[in-house]
Amino acid sequence: MVTPTQEIWDWLAEVPDPEIPVVSVTELGIIREVAWDGDTLKVAITPTYSGCPATSVIDLMVEEKLREKGVQNIALERRLSPPWTTDWVAQSARDKLREYGIAPPIDGTASDGRMGRAARLSGHNLTIPCPRCASGNTDKVSQFGSTPCKAAYVCRDCLEPFDYFKCH
Numbered sequence: 030m031v032t033p034t035q036e037i038w039d040w041l042a043e044v045p046d047p048e049i050p051v052v053s054v055t056e057l058g059i060i061r062e063v064a065w066d067g068d069t070l071k072v073a074i075t076p077t078y079s080g081c082p083a084t085s086v087i088d089l090m091v092e093e094k095l096r097e098k099g100v101q102n103i104a105l106e107r108r109l110s111p112p113w114t115t116d117w118v119a120q121s122a123r124d125k126l127r128e129y130g131i132a133p134p135i136d137g138t139a140s141d142g143r144m145g146r147a148a149r150l151s152g153h154n155l156t157i158p159c160p161r162c163a164s165g166n167t168d169k170v171s172q173f174g175s176t177p178c179k180a181a182y183v184c185r186d187c188l189e190p191f192d193y194f195k196c197h
Contacts, residue, residue, distance in 0.1 A: 032100070034063045037070065044094050047086045048176050051129045054087055058117025061108050069102040070095065075113045077178050078197065115196045127160045132182065132193040157193045159184035169193075 041063070042055045054060050054074075062073040072091060076084040088105050095103050115134035123133035135155055156165040164186040174181040174192035183190045 031065055031068075032070075032098070034065070037063050037095070037098075037100075040094055040098050041072075041091060044087075044090050047083045047090065048178075049126065049129070049131065051125045052122040054091065056119040056122035056125070058119065059087070059113060060091075066104070069104050070100050071104045071106060073106045073108040075108045075111075077113050079109060079112075081178070083176075113197075115194065118194075126194060130160050130191055131179065132157050132160045132191055134194045134196045157182055159187060159189065160191055161189050162187040 038055065038060075041060050042053045044054045046052050046054055046057055049057075057077070059075050059077060060072065061075050062071070064071050072095075074084075074087065074091065076087070084107070088107075092103055092105065116136075118134060126133040135157070157167050157169075158165050159167055159182075162184060164184055166185040167182050168185060169180055170183050170190070171181040173179070176192075178195055178197075179192040180195050181190065182193050
């Protein structure tokens with residue numbers, strides 16, 4: 030019997046991102062497609078960027094979850110086109126990131142996969158609100174935070190350091 034794909038999406042929603050365990054791989058938008066091809070389940074995964082060190086761990090976690098649920102024949106596909114964008118991050122994940130102490134990506138700034146159309150058009154740096162106190166009085170400390178997909182910031186009001194999930 031073939032498991033309905035919606036049930037498989039529900040199972041994959043239980044797989045946490047290995048670098049940010051409060052959000053699932055589905056909430057991050059990196060699971061792109063789930064489909065049956067005969068008796069083989071095909072799952073397309075788009076990494077947050079092509080050199081993401083967590084990609085192989087995510088593949089393993091997805092496969093383990095599916096095998097735990099009884100799926101025998103699995104084909105994982107690494108899909109690089111279109112490239113992943115922070116626009117694919119679900120609102121639930123953005124809320125969880127903020128609660129976890131990570132500033133979520135700013136909506137609408139990942140439109141071209143680089144700095145973001147909104148930032149380019151304004152000619153100004155984006156204001157990244159502190160996830161702890163919501164102050165906009167923040168400074169970027171480093172382009173790279175705890176992982177390559179995050180930048181390190183500090184809040185000048187509450188003095189707390191935090192990561193910002195960079196837009197791309």
